[in-house]
Amino acid sequence: MRRTVLSLIFIAAIASMIYSCQGADQLKQDIYYTNGRDIYIKNCQNCHGVNGEGLGALTPGLTDSIFLKENKQKIACIIKYGMDSTITINGQQFEDKMPDFNTLANIDLAQLIVYVTNSFGNKQGMYTPEQVAADLKKCSN
Amino acid sequence: MKSRAYLFYTLLSCFILLFSACQENRKLPVYGQREAITVKNPDGSTSIDTLYQSIPAFRFLNQDSVYIDNATFKDKIYIADFFFTSCSGICPVMHRNMKDIYEKYKDNPKVMFLSHTIDFKYDKPNVLKRYAKKLGVNTSKWQFAYGEKEPVYQLAKDYLVAVFEDSKEKENYVHEGYLILVDQQKHIRGAYDGTNPDQVAQLLKDLPVLLAEDNK
Numbered sequence: 001m002r003r004t005v006l007s008l009i010f011i012a013a014i015a016s017m018i019y020s021c022q023g024a025d026q027l028k029q030d031i032y033y034t035n036g037r038d039i040y041i042k043n044c045q046n047c048h049g050v051n052g053e054g055l056g057a058l059t060p061g062l063t064d065s066i067f068l069k070e071n072k073q074k075i076a077c078i079i080k081y082g083m084d085s086t087i088t089i090n091g092q093q094f095e096d097k098m099p100d101f102n103t104l105a106n107i108d109l110a111q112l113i114v115y116v117t118n119s120f121g122n123k124q125g126m127y128t129p130e131q132v133a134a135d136l137k138k139c140s141n
Numbered sequence: 142m143k144s145r146a147y148l149f150y151t152l153l154s155c156f157i158l159l160f161s162a163c164q165e166n167r168k169l170p171v172y173g174q175r176e177a178i179t180v181k182n183p184d185g186s187t188s189i190d191t192l193y194q195s196i197p198a199f200r201f202l203n204q205d206s207v208y209i210d211n212a213t214f215k216d217k218i219y220i221a222d223f224f225f226t227s228c229s230g231i232c233p234v235m236h237r238n239m240k241d242i243y244e245k246y247k248d249n250p251k252v253m254f255l256s257h258t259i260d261f262k263y264d265k266p267n268v269l270k271r272y273a274k275k276l277g278v279n280t281s282k283w284q285f286a287y288g289e290k291e292p293v294y295q296l297a298k299d300y301l302v303a304v305f306e307d308s309k310e311k312e313n314y315v316h317e318g319y320l321i322l323v324d325q326q327k328h329i330r331g332a333y334d335g336t337n338p339d340q341v342a343q344l345l346k347d348l349p350v351l352l353a354e355d356n357k
């Protein structure tokens with residue numbers, strides 16, 4: 001009886017350790033998400049809106065999850081260096097210039113990307129500063 | 142039991158009276174400088190009256206390249222602000238909020254909107270037209286005004302809004318984000334930070350008060 005109880009406690013302890021390890025990744029993503037939200041409010045929300053709804057035909061929304069998924073490797077470049085070309089999102093053309101945010105560090109960009117790609121109906125999970133660094137090497141402008 | 146119900150209804154009607162009294166008495170303040178002047182009454186006697194600061198006459202081109210002036214806003218109350226189309230700071234959120242109010246009062250001919258650009262180099266009427274279109278504004282209810290630097294920057298002072306050019310700034314222009322509420326007599330009756338949701342909500346509460354005042 002005693003042995004059974006002890007082994008049950010042992011198994012429970014191991015299980016909770018494994019569970020907390022998995023939780024660590026989730027925790028990291030949550031931290032990125034929360035910090036990313038602060039960066040978003042400060043730099044992006046004026047144009048893109050509280051709910052990523054955009055502004056008329058001036059600023060595209062961030063709710064097109066397919067566009068964001070297909071262009072995920074370009075997001076870091078677009079935020080850091082701005083965008084001057086016309087893009088079409090959801091059948092609507094947007095031709096206005098997006099300003100650059102070149103003071104943002106890779107970690108900021110990663111946190112921002114985690115926030116944007118996990119809000120407004122997007123659910124793409126974690127993004128790391130290393131991935132951002134790799135993306136930035138391939139910027140076209 | 143009966144007396145208790147009686148007491149309850151008496152109290153209730155007291156409260157209703159109190160609250161409705163509060164609502165009716167609400168009056169918006171008049172902003173800006175004021176001075177006492179002596180006026181002559183029809184019977185020959187004189188009395189003292191208050192002269193409030195008001196928006197002076199202006200004449201600018203709008204988004205349709207048509208001149209607009211004080212007469213355009215005759216018998217209207219309007220919300221004015223200062224912005225420029227290439228501004229990525231506070232302007233989008235100001236105009237997002239102003240657009241919401243515009244949509245709410247779309248069918249009320251007494252309410253108008255006036256946005257002055259402070260980018261006298263780039264924001265010519267055709268640029269303003271394009272901007273208005275993209276914002277989703279295609280009526281003369283919301284006027285976008287273009288003018289030379291001197292008259293526009295001077296007018297901003299009359300609206301109690303700070304605007305200036307600063308070449309050290311990334312976007313070259315600096316301005317405050319106030320939405321200014323102007324009544325039929327061209328007096329400033331409210332100034333609300335167009336980037337602050339609470340103040341925009343207050344503007345939405347104050348608009349009916351001003352409309353009711355002018356209907357009297």
